[in-house]
Amino acid sequence: MNILKQNTITAGIVLGLGVEIVTALLLWVVLLILGMPAEEHIRWFGVAFIPLVLLLRYMIKKTDRMLVSKTLMGVLFFSFVAFMFIIL
Numbered sequence: 001m002n003i004l005k006q007n008t009i010t011a012g013i014v015l016g017l018g019v020e021i022v023t024a025l026l027l028w029v030v031l032l033i034l035g036m037p038a039e040e041h042i043r044w045f046g047v048a049f050i051p052l053v054l055l056l057r058y059m060i061k062k063t064d065r066m067l068v069s070k071t072l073m074g075v076l077f078f079s080f081v082a083f084m085f086i087i088l
Contacts (some may be wrong), residue, residue, distance in 0.1 A: 012071025023048040052076050
């Protein structure tokens with residue numbers, strides 16, 4: 001089954017966290033390749049929220065899966081609050 005075609009809370013959580021984790025891992029690998037310590041550039045991991053916002057926009061504008069959209073909003077909110085807690 002294609003996870004983008006489901007309208008469940010689980011699909012929203014998997015999509016939201018999956019997009020954030022993949023983006024953060026990609027940034028971490030780039031920092032490792034460049035030889036820069038990730039601990040000194042923790043603010044850069046805020047980039048991981050951009051694909052989630054773009055996915056949320058796509059889900060709201062192009063599909064009628066409101067349950068997934070609401071779940072993505074919740075994932076974005078709670079992960080952003082956690083990120084701000086780590087930053088501060």
